[in-house]
Amino acid sequence: MDLQRLEPAPPPLGADHVARGLRLADLAPAERPYVILNMVATADGRATVDGRAGPIGNEADRDLFHHLRTQADAVMAGARTVAIERYGRLVRDPALRDKRREEGLALDPLAVVVSGRLDLPADVPLLADEHSKVVVVTGSEGRLEGCRAQVEYLRGEGATVDLGAALRRLRDEYGVRSVLCEGGPALNAALLRERLVDELFLSLASKLDGGPDALPTVRGLPVDGVVDMDLVWVLRAGSDLFLRYRLR
Numbered sequence: 076m077d078l079q080r081l082e083p084a085p086p087p088l089g090a091d092h093v094a095r096g097l098r099l100a101d102l103a104p105a106e107r108p109y110v111i112l113n114m115v116a117t118a119d120g121r122a123t124v125d126g127r128a129g130p131i132g133n134e135a136d137r138d139l140f141h142h143l144r145t146q147a148d149a150v151m152a153g154a155r156t157v158a159i160e161r162y163g164r165l166v167r168d169p170a171l172r173d174k175r176r177e178e179g180l181a182l183d184p185l186a187v188v189v190s191g192r193l194d195l196p197a198d199v200p201l202l203a204d205e206h207s208k209v210v211v212v213t214g215s216e217g218r219l220e221g222c223r224a225q226v227e228y229l230r231g232e233g234a235t236v237d238l239g240a241a242l243r244r245l246r247d248e249y250g251v252r253s254v255l256c257e258g259g260p261a262l263n264a265a266l267l268r269e270r271l272v273d274e275l276f277l278s279l280a281s282k283l284d285g286g287p288d289a290l291p292t293v294r295g296l297p298v299d300g301v302v303d304m305d306l307v308w309v310l311r312a313g314s315d316l317f318l319r320y321r322l323r
């Protein structure tokens with residue numbers, strides 16, 4: 076049996092090293108991109124405090140959140156997350172755009188917004204950003220007016236879009252081989268139900284919320300059977316844990 080060294084502890088790693096060279100695209104199956112999910116939760120599994128994710132994570136979580144955006148061709152989020160969290164240009168820091176180039180990726184990730192009804196506020200900063208290219212996965216026939224971002228549409232049929240088909244089209248039509256999904260809980264459930272998630276990066280904050288209105292990290296129709304996962308790594312910053320799982 077192998078022995079694991081706990082003391083003296085190995086040297087600490089910055090988010091830059093943790094989220095570097097993940098080469099997610101190389102792990103993609105032939106028919107769709109590799110999909111990783113990144114979420115932060117309280118120790119009682121809540122993904123929101125007072126309706127937002129921000130109060131949950133610590134500085135290390137925010138650092139890792141931004142560095143993970145340097146690892147994927149596309150960043151995906153549900154319409155409510157984009158609206159409530161006021162998404163803007165996905166990689167604002169020029170040093171992180173340089174990191175993307177070193178990883179062989181485009182300077183800016185493709186932004187993928189999932190919105191069945193296309194009910195997005197017009198003033199979301201992402202849509203107003205001239206550097207951003209946005210693909211809206213939607214069941215609506217409508218268009219978003221007054222955007223300075225370059226916006227294209229992947230249209231499905233009906234308000235509930237076939238996300239597997241959308242991912243296949245992202246690969247075939249946009250060359251997307253890796254997707255970082257940032258939630259929220261409703262989109263997570265929809266992806267999990269279709270078994271479209273390959274990995275979960277979960278930041279577990281040393282906080283309890285217990286609020287009746289706080290959302291869990293996954294919500295919606297139940298997944299067909301329990302999803303088993305293998306632990307890839309555990310990192311620690313202060314009292315918070317950073318878990319990476321691979322879904323079976």
Ligand SMILES: NC(=O)c1ccc[n+]([C@@H]2O[C@H](COP(=O)([O-])OP(=O)(O)OC[C@H]3O[C@@H](n4cnc5c(N)ncnc54)[C@H](OP(=O)(O)O)[C@@H]3O)[C@@H](O)[C@H]2O)c1
Nearest residue numbers: 114115122153154155156190191192236258259260261262
């Ligand atoms: N802790 C964290 O890490 C974290 C991360 C992200 C978000 N959050 C929090 O989570 C909350 C938002 O999450 P949420 O669960 O309410 O919403 P969400 O998952 O961000 O977005 C839900 C919307 O996505 C669209 N959608 C999802 N699956 C779809 C499908 N298969 N077909 C068509 N459309 C689909 C629908 O848009 P339409 O309504 O247009 O049909 C749906 O209303 C916010 O409070 C945010 O702060 C926390």
